[in-house]
Amino acid sequence: DVKVTQSSRYLVKRTGEKVFLECVQDMDHENMFWYRQDPGLGLRLIYFSYDVKMKEKGDIPEGYSVSREKKERFSLILESASTNQTSMYLCASTPRTYEQYFGPGTRLTVT
Amino acid sequence: TQLLEQSPQFLSIQEGENLTVYCNSSSVFSSLQWYRQEPGEGPVLLVTVVTGGEVKKLKRLTFQFGDARKDSSLHITAAQPGDTGLYLCAAKMNRDDKIIFGKGTRLHILP
Numbered sequence: 001d002v003k004v005t006q007s008s009r010y011l012v013k014r015t016g017e018k019v020f021l022e023c024v025q026d027m028d029h030e031n032m033f034w035y036r037q038d039p040g041l042g043l044r045l046i047y048f049s050y051d052v053k054m055k056e057k058g059d060i061p062e063g064y065s066v067s068r069e070k071k072e073r074f075s076l077i078l079e080s081a082s083t084n085q086t087s088m089y090l091c092a093s094t095p096r097t098y099e100q101y102f103g104p105g106t107r108l109t110v111t
Numbered sequence: 112t113q114l115l116e117q118s119p120q121f122l123s124i125q126e127g128e129n130l131t132v133y134c135n136s137s138s139v140f141s142s143l144q145w146y147r148q149e150p151g152e153g154p155v156l157l158v159t160v161v162t163g164g165e166v167k168k169l170k171r172l173t174f175q176f177g178d179a180r181k182d183s184s185l186h187i188t189a190a191q192p193g194d195t196g197l198y199l200c201a202a203k204m205n206r207d208d209k210i211i212f213g214k215g216t217r218l219h220i221l222p
Contacts, residue, residue, distance in 0.1 A: 033210075042212055042214035045209075045210075090154070098203045100201070101156065103153050105152065105153045
């Protein structure tokens with residue numbers, strides 16, 4: 001079974017803090033994705049990566065950056081957290097550009 | 112612009128009843144996936160459909176891809192409380208490798 005893990009299930013941070021969300025997959029997938037999920041807005045793509053050290057902006061990249069130094073690990077960085085970044089963050093990986101395998105999610109609250 | 116419309120948004124029915132939820136678009140897709148997401152967890156892939164008119168069954172769940180590959184339906188027979196969750200459809204556009212998600216149908220099965 002594909003396993004995608006995320007570093008934290010719940011996280012509370014203060015406005016202005018730098019926040020790191022880590023995602024690790026164990027199936028040697030090339031593609032990895034970061035989404036946020038908000039009520040009424042659905043899943044929105046923040047960034048994705050098709051290979052190590054490669055990244056592409058999704059639909060809502062503002063306020064976020066990513067890092068992919070190793071194939072199995074894809075990190076999402078909030079440079080200066082703001083309250084409007086309170087959300088459920090979901091990481092996914094896939095061997096192709098469909099059939100995404102999701103992690104359990106990180107519920108981030110920024111106060 | 113919401114490219115994938117899911118309906119209904121919410122559905123609450125009694126255990127044992129049948130139901131159908133829909134995923135519609137004006138665009139043609141090369142493939143379409145259905146996911147189920149339970150509260151506080153990441154979405155889990157249920158099925159991928161690729162061929163127009165394709166029907167796939169997963170126990171009491173029947174998935175159909177429209178002949179023109181613009182829409183899909185999920186039919187649940189004899190719904191059970193364990194079917195409760197958010198059902199998401201996602202599709203890969205023909206023109207690029209991006210995946211788009213619908214906003215989901217939130218299903219609640221009453222015991």
